[in-house]
Amino acid sequence: MLGTPSRNRIAERREGVRREILDAAWSQAREVGLANITLRDIAREVGMQPPSLYSHFDSKNAIYNAMYAEAWLAYESCSAAELDPLPEHPRVAIQRIARVFFDFAVADLARHQLMNQRTIPGFEPTADAYAPAVRVLEHGAALVRSLGITDPADFDIWVSLIGGLIDQQLANDPGGDRFSRLLERAIDMWADAAGVPKHSPAATRAARKN
């Protein structure tokens, strides 16, 4: 058995190559745009011949697919870190969730295009890759419900509002904060309409006693 790498070692190495390919794909995407990456450039950055990529991914779209899953998993752990503990005050909580999502999206145009827009012509994520995305959305919906928002229409409007501001920010003021500045105000507007309490839970409890 000496000199024969174990199954684990082989799997590790293989996983390492996949990582290198994906890292190269991300760096290319940020450099030339998500839609403009080429297998040749990725291969060159990794240090192999273009067809060799096919030993690790079935197609270019399979690379996009892995990147898609990766992006949503990254957001999932980012939000887990940033939104725990969730502020007790519903207004503050809803603002915070919106802000975390907004900033994550705006921080990386290529990633946002992949996660939230259908900007790659033939690409659609597989069910596996899509799973984290629906998990995040469902988690957000549950959080909003826990704040007393029962009408699903309110959740849909909340999502649309945040997404709309993100798109405008990236399209019409990239690198700036023209729309980012408006997020709190817009969410507050929504919270007023949806009936999110303006005061803290403690104040709500105190008021209820009267």
Add this chain to the structure above:
Amino acid sequence: MLGTPSRNRIAERREGVRREILDAAWSQAREVGLANITLRDIAREVGMQPPSLYSHFDSKNAIYNAMYAEAWLAYESCSAAELDPLPEHPRVAIQRIARVFFDFAVADLARHQLMNQRTIPGFEPTADAYAPAVRVLEHGAALVRSLGITDPADFDIWVSLIGGLIDQQLANDPGGDRFSRLLERAIDMWADAAGVPKHSPAATRAARKN
């Protein structure tokens, strides 16, 4: 001079060919997706050889450019028709503008992608083609100002809200009305926050007398 077509005839014919090419491009875009049209398919639909397209357009992006201008011009005349006369009641007016834009966008995915998203990799409209778009936006801003909304931030939020609902409708419920149904409610929410009068101008005038 007999048998020699006049300058006008030639220009007309030339313009006719341009129209045929653009029509073919639109029909292809709706069939296979905006980003997936090819010069070969366009040429075949028009009945000429692919390189002949270059007698009429400098490049594929020049075709996109003409389509872009055309789409915004189409919206400009659509909105002129649908929004004249603009309802006197500010709430009704703001709802109507939003609805006209929403329906125009949702009616044609390819057109919306071209007008409002940066979905074509290398394409950016020229200043000429962009002009109708800024005209429409400025016209919308002026309309909103005329309704008493003086803070530009309110206009930005209004635009983001409509755009966000359009994107969600097209991405998550194409052909349906899940988000279309929410437009009135969302705009009303915005109008409340922006201070658009709830009652008619006549009622406002009457109230002011007290």
Add this chain to the structure above:
DNA sequence: GTCTATACTGTGATAGAC
């Protein structure tokens, strides 16, 4: 001026030797 014929470059993808 316009169209045809042909070719060039770059793309994703495949086959088979090692």
Add this chain to the structure above:
DNA sequence: GTCTATCACAGTATAGAC
């Protein structure tokens, strides 16, 4: 698993017939 060789197809360019 990686390589070399090659394919099919895209957008693009140009030379030359009409």
